[in-house]
Amino acid sequence: MATEVLVPTLGESITEATLGEWLKQPGDAVAADEPIASLETDKVSVEVPSPVAGVMGAHAVSVGDTVQVGAMIATVDAGGSAPAQAAAPQPAVTEAARDEAPAPAAGGYGNHGATPVDSDAPAALSPSVRRAVLEHGVDPATIKGTGKDGRITKEDVAAAASSKPATAPAAAPAPAPQTPSVAASTGRKEERVRMTRLRQTIAKRLKDAQNTAAMLTTFNDVDMTAVIEARAKYKDLFEKKHGVRLGFMGFFVKAACMALKDIPSVNASIEGDEIVYHDYVDVSVAVSAPNGLVVPVIRDAQDLTVAGIEKTIGDFGKRAKDGTLKMDEMKGGTFTISNGGVFGSLMSTPIINPPQSAVLGLHRIEDRPVVRDGQVVVKPMMYLALSYDHRLIDGREAVTFLVALKNAIEDPTRILIDL
Structure with a gap:
């Protein structure tokens, strides 16, 4: 039958x-x-x-x-x-x-x-x-x-x-x-290859974002010395205890959650003629999949530890490669972090993911000469880029967000004591 x-x-x-x-x-x-x-x-x-x-x-x-x-x-x-x-x-x-x-x-x-x-x-x-x-x-x-x-x-x-x-x-x-x-x-x-439905959707959404939002990108840089030292010191113990590698994304997600709490408009969205503020942070993390970029969401990231964040991101990356991410895991999100540095990107102007109003772009770490206490020294530096909808977020708020993020990464103790 x-x-x-x-x-x-x-x-x-x-x-x-x-x-x-x-x-x-x-x-x-x-x-x-x-x-x-x-x-x-x-x-x-x-x-x-x-x-x-x-x-x-x-x-x-x-x-x-x-x-x-x-x-x-x-x-x-x-x-x-x-x-x-x-x-x-x-x-x-x-x-x-x-x-x-x-x-x-x-x-x-x-x-x-x-x-x-x-x-x-x-x-x-x-x-x-x-x-x-x-x-x-x-x-x-x-x-x-x-x-x-x-x-x-x-x-x-x-x-x-x-x-x-x-x-x-x-x-x-x-x-x-x-x-x-x-x-x-x-x-x-x-060669002519038909666009996959996923690629067609990505193209449409990104173009719609450009046509709708008043997008602007603000840059800053961050000294990665403290995070690199902390990672080198504790990575073995971290992996032994939590069963996952200690990366940089855990630090950046926690630092972003702190900065978003101080600057809530960066975590908000526009619906019609209303502004929707969120008292939670659902972070969309851009990961590579065989058919294109996908953005699964870390729910309530503000309540997770660095270990919890790293475990979630690692799981997303593996299942994106296997093609087993679920539809519900791609929905929502109040703020996006995209790490182009893993591919070698020096600087970019990321496009926001509607209805979100901002996206943080991370880039590669490289040694550059900087001035410290009047002396030129070489430090591992990374450029940060915040693209945002200027209809909702003012330049002052965007810069304040990036400075708060920079301070937390350059002094990770701030993450521990919520400062």
Whole structure:
């Protein structure tokens, strides 16, 4: 008996999504609640589980199609079993499927649903990994994944490409449908890749922020000597006690919470003709995910210890990479901190995340000459950037916020005694 697979509820105000990839192909054995497809929403990727155990039926939609909440996307034959010969000829079927033109568009290479039968079968490929496979011309069936549940990551693809024999590129034209157009005379290439729903949403929200808010950015710099010394002195004990590394973000989140309490307008937002002040601090932290930047929220950050903050951020970073962040974890937020320094950024003018009214940009730490007590000395310095909505936050308040943050970081004892 065929059971319909429906698009699940995706979250408040989200009514549609894009089918990112099929994790199961028709004829694959599936277990109850086993993911069979991945949907891309405005914020995160959501896996669609099978409602019953059985055999994967027909796909009702294709990769890249927009689907509505509650719509049928496939069927599962409940209680059925996969063909007995499926396990033995698996490699031949995989190769044949890879040679067919529609294969890449159907959501990946080979039969990803064979994992329960053959532990060496490749795990499902995310869109970013599929692009990397096409760019490097490698066979995903030969790559051992190091990601969650054995999934292949972009790093795995790059490593496989670097170890590939020099003659391998000659065999790369297999995925013909995705090959970019080539000018034969010059060898110049172009590639057109459809924007993911997440990237489209990021683009729209950032442009809306520029069009709506009266954005202005104020800069300051901070001497990181005291924090670096504290981290070097206590990092081993900290990790032993709390099971997480002591980074810089814990200090900055705590310092920001203190400064936001003193300058509440930086933690406020505009709704219509009203200003909404918050007596709590929900800090959105920008982290990298395979499909773009996401901003999960640290709830009630003002009540957390440095250890609690570091644990939360570490968990967010890991699950963003795995694509397992939940929709509710991306909602809300009263203030954002974006650390471009981890990528080497010296200075930037970050864009606010509406309806928030401010975002703090952190940058790389580098030794620079500064004057202390009339002497030129070398100190580890970092530039801070606060972008804010000038409709709500005056320049005096923005500068006062940055100075309070700077004082707390340069003298971390202030964080302990709430000064």
